[in-house]
Amino acid sequence: MAVGPDEDTRARSGGDEVEAPVRTDAPWFARPEPKPLLRTERIVEAAHALVHAGGRDALSIRDLERVLGVGASAIYRRVGNKDQLLIAVTDLVLSQAELPPQTMPWNDALWQLSLALHHALKEHPHVHPILDSHVLATPATARLACCAIEILGRAGLKGDELGDAYNGWIGYVLGFSIIENLPAQPVDERDEMRRWIHAYVDRLDADAFPSVLASRASVLNTTFGLRWDAGIFGARGGSFRWGLTAVIDRIANRGPRAG
Amino acid sequence: MAVGPDEDTRARSGGDEVEAPVRTDAPWFARPEPKPLLRTERIVEAAHALVHAGGRDALSIRDLERVLGVGASAIYRRVGNKDQLLIAVTDLVLSQAELPPQTMPWNDALWQLSLALHHALKEHPHVHPILDSHVLATPATARLACCAIEILGRAGLKGDELGDAYNGWIGYVLGFSIIENLPAQPVDERDEMRRWIHAYVDRLDADAFPSVLASRASVLNTTFGLRWDAGIFGARGGSFRWGLTAVIDRIANRGPRAG
DNA sequence: ACCTGAACACCGTTCAAGT
DNA sequence: ACCTGAACACCGTTCAAGT
Numbered sequence: 001m002a003v004g005p006d007e008d009t010r011a012r013s014g015g016d017e018v019e020a021p022v023r024t025d026a027p028w029f030a031r032p033e034p035k036p037l038l039r040t041e042r043i044v045e046a047a048h049a050l051v052h053a054g055g056r057d058a059l060s061i062r063d064l065e066r067v068l069g070v071g072a073s074a075i076y077r078r079v080g081n082k083d084q085l086l087i088a089v090t091d092l093v094l095s096q097a098e099l100p101p102q103t104m105p106w107n108d109a110l111w112q113l114s115l116a117l118h119h120a121l122k123e124h125p126h127v128h129p130i131l132d133s134h135v136l137a138t139p140a141t142a143r144l145a146c147c148a149i150e151i152l153g154r155a156g157l158k159g160d161e162l163g164d165a166y167n168g169w170i171g172y173v174l175g176f177s178i179i180e181n182l183p184a185q186p187v188d189e190r191d192e193m194r195r196w197i198h199a200y201v202d203r204l205d206a207d208a209f210p211s212v213l214a215s216r217a218s219v220l221n222t223t224f225g226l227r228w229d230a231g232i233f234g235a236r237g238g239s240f241r242w243g244l245t246a247v248i249d250r251i252a253n254r255g256p257r258a259g
Numbered sequence: 260m261a262v263g264p265d266e267d268t269r270a271r272s273g274g275d276e277v278e279a280p281v282r283t284d285a286p287w288f289a290r291p292e293p294k295p296l297l298r299t300e301r302i303v304e305a306a307h308a309l310v311h312a313g314g315r316d317a318l319s320i321r322d323l324e325r326v327l328g329v330g331a332s333a334i335y336r337r338v339g340n341k342d343q344l345l346i347a348v349t350d351l352v353l354s355q356a357e358l359p360p361q362t363m364p365w366n367d368a369l370w371q372l373s374l375a376l377h378h379a380l381k382e383h384p385h386v387h388p389i390l391d392s393h394v395l396a397t398p399a400t401a402r403l404a405c406c407a408i409e410i411l412g413r414a415g416l417k418g419d420e421l422g423d424a425y426n427g428w429i430g431y432v433l434g435f436s437i438i439e440n441l442p443a444q445p446v447d448e449r450d451e452m453r454r455w456i457h458a459y460v461d462r463l464d465a466d467a468f469p470s471v472l473a474s475r476a477s478v479l480n481t482t483f484g485l486r487w488d489a490g491i492f493g494a495r496g497g498s499f500r501w502g503l504t505a506v507i508d509r510i511a512n513r514g515p516r517a518g
Numbered sequence: 519a520c521c522t523g524a525a526c527a528c529c530g531t532t533c534a535a536g537t
Numbered sequence: 538a539c540c541t542g543a544a545c546a547c548c549g550t551t552c553a554a555g556t
Contacts, residue, residue: 056392061530071541072531082530102467129392132437133315135444137452142459146471149478153470160497162470163477168435168502175434176427178391185394193396200401208361211412211421212405218422219408238419243427243506250505320549330522331550341549 040078043068044088051089051126059086087134090127095140096120099147106154107248113148114173114244121177128178145170155251165254169247176240299337302327303347310348310385318345346393349386353399355379358406365413366507372407373432373503380436387437404429414510424513428506435499 046067050059061072061082068075079085097120100109121128148169152162185193201220204212212219305326309318320331320341327334338344356379359368380387407428411421444452460479463471471478 060528062528073533073542074540076531077539129388132391133388133441135441135452137455142456146463146468149471149474150468153473158470158474159477162474164498164501166478167498168505171435171438171498172431172502175436175438176430177434178437179430179434182392182394190394193394196396197401204405209405209409211417212408214412215408215417215421218418219425239423239426239430242423242509243431246427246505246509247502250501250508319547321547332523332552333521335550336520 040088043075043078044085044092047085048089048092051086052124055126056086056129083134086127086130087136087138090130090134090136091138091140093120093124093127093140094138094144097140097144099143100151102150106151107252109151109154110148110169110248110251111244113144113151114169117144117173118177118240121174122181125181128181131174131178152251157251157254161254165251168250172243172247176243180240299347302334302337303344303351306344307348307351310345311383314385315345315388342393345386345389346395346397349389349393349395350397350399352379352383352386353397353403356399356403358402359410361409365410366511368410368413369407369428369507369510370503372403372410373428376403376432377436377499380433381440384440387440390433390437411510416510416513420513424510427509431502431506435502439499 043064046064047059050063050067059082061075064075065072079088097113097116099116100112104112145166149162149166152165152169157165198220201212201216206213302323305323306318309322309326318341320334323334324331338347356372356375358375359371363371380390404425408421408425411424411428416424457479460471460475465472
């Protein structure tokens, strides 16, 4: 994925047989802008734009060809395959998360880092399917991991205990964020599902499920279900902080418990 | 997705032009077994088998045609589209998680339910991509959610507090489980990535990243990174329990904290 | 009513050929 | 060295036609 040192300005030649659409956003005498030669960066940015607009399945090499104005082989000369392109897009998104300064107390820093990560993933839900079907070893992920591990070190953890805490923390932050934001559903599907859920809850045996019925409004309006209506209502804003508090408390007051 | 009441035994007729391969696992005089007519259940099971064997992308309608010995239209008459088929497969997997008895104390029950869910997802990593790209409202997910909410109710939670705790819990359990198990990687890619990670850590500034280097072995062998080597080493077995302890402790000693 | 065979409109990736 | 155009081997889904 090295970026070639090619910087050129020759325009791509076009056949005369096809009539291009007339541009009205520039004077009639304007020549088409010379296309900058293909660089990996441009490919990744274009891919990001497509994924951002329409989700993972909206990215096709064929569309990239059209957007970039090049053939498929020109793309494959830089990126290997579509999966690696998706990983590059994810790296781009994660590189935008801001790290807390090293001088900050560990618990403030962990709060800030968690919220930054949560925010980045919330802004870019389209990369979630990539996060959980690819192993990511990129500059952006390594940078985030090292930052988090240093924070845990400042909290006094080390060795395997640090490993468990790190995994528990990243599992929660990434996992919750991924689970929280689902791609938008078609409206009619959404309504049908909502009716199904309401009917399900209304048909429950009041003796067997008193708590579900007692907290009916909260259950139907704000909880994930097992993802069952995240796409409809989303989670309560406070839920992410609820679990994060649990994790950070456990780091502060550590030692085996609960089991 | 209703199952048709069709039960019949007529064999599918085949043209005489194509010579079928000779079966040696049955006597020479054996006639081909009459194919049971297509039922939705059979489609879902066949789809499950394909997904289980080769992951999400290994399921194609074309393969299903071949496995089931029917045309595509026969399948589309029962399942609508491929996404719904994948949802049905996930429902099948989740329906196998065993629920704790209602008489069990809330914290034991929550441990047991969490581990059952974690186990089911660990056994069937192929459904993870489905879990985070589809809204699931199915009998199995509703059953699990209602069970968990009742447990939280027994712990004394209700209303929005119950909602937050439920979301935090399910976010952790599902999220961690999804993040933990990645599809296997090709060996050479794996080795290349491992070398990259080691080189990255070895090049770190010792003053800026003392904790990463002090816990080097643990960091390289057992932590998720940001998924960076989960596919290589997996998480420490204890990490799931570490975070679950955090969540359950928070439920037991509730009230706002940490922030 | 239920299925088949063939088609439609796409994919990701590769390969010979051009400059 | 870098690109084009065309091909290869697939997809999910639909539709007329059969029984």
